[in-house]
Amino acid sequence: RPVALPLELLVPGDVVLLAAGDLVPCDGRVLAASNCFVNQALLTGEAYPVAKQPGELPAQADLLAAGNAVLLGTSVVSGSARVLMCRGGGATAFGEISALLQGRAAPDDFTRGTRRFGLLIMRMTVSLVLLVLLINALFQRPLIESFLFAVALAVGLTPELLPMVTTVTLARGALRLAGAQVIVKRLGALQSLGSMDVLCTDKTGTLTEARIGLARQEDATGGDSARVRELAYLNSYFETGLRSPLDDAILAQPGIDVAGWRKLDECPFDFERRRVSVLIDNGASRLLVVKGAPEDILRRAVRYGPDADGAEHALDAAT
Numbered sequence: 001r002p003v004a005l006p007l008e009l010l011v012p013g014d015v016v017l018l019a020a021g022d023l024v025p026c027d028g029r030v031l032a033a034s035n036c037f038v039n040q041a042l043l044t045g046e047a048y049p050v051a052k053q054p055g056e057l058p059a060q061a062d063l064l065a066a067g068n069a070v071l072l073g074t075s076v077v078s079g080s081a082r083v084l085m086c087r088g089g090g091a092t093a094f095g096e097i098s099a100l101l102q103g104r105a106a107p108d109d110f111t112r113g114t115r116r117f118g119l120l121i122m123r124m125t126v127s128l129v130l131l132v133l134l135i136n137a138l139f140q141r142p143l144i145e146s147f148l149f150a151v152a153l154a155v156g157l158t159p160e161l162l163p164m165v166t167t168v169t170l171a172r173g174a175l176r177l178a179g180a181q182v183i184v185k186r187l188g189a190l191q192s193l194g195s196m197d198v199l200c201t202d203k204t205g206t207l208t209e210a211r212i213g214l215a216r217q218e219d220a221t222g223g224d225s226a227r228v229r230e231l232a233y234l235n236s237y238f239e240t241g242l243r244s245p246l247d248d249a250i251l252a253q254p255g256i257d258v259a260g261w262r263k264l265d266e267c268p269f270d271f272e273r274r275r276v277s278v279l280i281d282n283g284a285s286r287l288l289v290v291k292g293a294p295e296d297i298l299r300r301a302v303r304y305g306p307d308a309d310g311a312e313h314a315l316d317a318a319t
Contacts, residue, residue, distance in 0.1 A: 002017055007025050010025060010026060010085055010088055011085070011088070012085055012086055012087065012088065013084070013085065014084075014085045015031070015082060015083070015084055015085070016028060016082070016083045016084075016085055017080070017081075017082055017083075018036070018070070018076050018080060018081045018082075018083060019076060019079075019080045020076055020077065020078045020079060020080070021075070021076065022075065022076045023073075023074075023075050023076075024038070024070045024071060024072055024073070024074045024075065024076065024083075025072065025085075025088070026072055026083075026085040026086070026087060026088045026092065027063075027069065027070070027071050027072055027085075027086050027087040027088070027091075027092040027093060027094075028069065028070055028083035028084050028085045028086050028087075029068060029069055029083065029084045029086055030052050030053060030054050030055075030068045030069065030070060030081055030082070030083055031054060031081075031082045031083065031084050032054060032081065032082040033052050033053045033054060033079065033080070033081040033082070033271075034079050034080050034081070034270075035078060035079035035080075035241060035242065035268065035269065035270060036051070036052045036053065036076065036078070036079035036080060036081040037049035037050065037051055037052070037076070037077045037078045037079055037242055038050050038052050038070055038074050038075065038076055038077060039074060039075050039076075039077050040064070040071065040074045042073045042074060042094075043064055043071060043073060043074065043093060043094065043097070044064050048245060049077040049078070049242070050067070051067065051271065052067060052068065052069075052070060052081060053067060053068065053271045054068055055067065055068045056068070063093055064093065070083055071092065071093050071094060072088070072092040072093070072094040072095070073092075073093075073094035077242065078241070078242040079242070108188050108189065108191070108192050109191060109192055109195060110188040110189075110190075110191035110192060111188055113191075114166065121157070121158070121159060124157070125154050125157045125158060126154075128153060128154075128157065129150040129151075129153060129154050132146070132149065132150045132153055133146055133147070133150050136149070136150075167187065170187040170188070170190050170191070171187065173187075173190045173194075174187060174190060177190075211245060211248060211249070212245050212246065212248075212249050213249055213252075214249040214250060214252070214253055217229040217232065219304075219305075219307070220304035220305065220315075221307055227306075229250075229253065229256070230256055231287075231289050232250050232291065233250055233251065233253065233256040233258070234256075234258060234261060234278070234280055234287075234289055235276065235278050235289040235290070235291045236250045236251050236291070237251060237256075237258050238258075238261075238263040238266065238278045238280060239266070239268075239276055239278060240266060240268065241268040241269050241276065242269075260282040260283065261280050261281070261282045262280065262281055262282070263278060263279070263280050264279045264280065264281055264286070265278075265279040266278050266279065269292070273292070273296070274292050274293040274296045275290050275291060275292020275293065275296055275297065276290070276291055276292060277289070277290045278290075298315070301315050302314065302315055303315055
């Protein structure tokens, strides 16, 4: 029977039950799931929920993209799942990221260059001091005066304003980038940015509005169809499961009147059917509107239309 346990008592091999609103407490493998969608934005940066279901994965699969695994730090948006705990704490993917952030960053080119320049100045200063002491000893000068002169020479050769000059220069560069809406976290990164020839970046959903828009609706012949738009709107409007970004884009379209329609029944989306079916009625007609994966819809369709002339046509292999 299910037992509520503190997070620190979970160990690999435990079976965890997840429901909508739960935070995933471990890295685990999905044993069973029912319309389970998980928000992985904390790890991947993608705002859209990801579907999870049991299954096998090919070798060398990316853990973050695994459809049969849930990860610590994510949350269940809808549905439920039964998960076998595989890793916890610092051994999880979230723990690895946390360890990387807490560790010391590798020195960049600016830091290494400054260190090499400092060592060069130090070697030159020590060499000159020893040379001055040797020359004064050859000319039989007083030892104390020779030592004090060598120390004064070493102080004069030391670039005391070097740290301030470099800091002020990098700070001015950071201010220029701030004017272009670029935030500089480490001043040393400015030198690395200036020495680049090619800069490659990866854009994720966190840099966008994380929503899509509907540009047009096409029928089977490729033409714009108001009927397709109406049916899609009715399906998305009466759907009670988790609405996808496509549903939100369809429902954002104005001009569709659903006042005369009522829902009689619904077959919600599942990973076996890969489609959602809504049975609706307006008193004059009764429709079963289905929306889902194209290959599953086409596999069960026998006719398409109507076309511009109002005729329907058979859907066969040649079509």
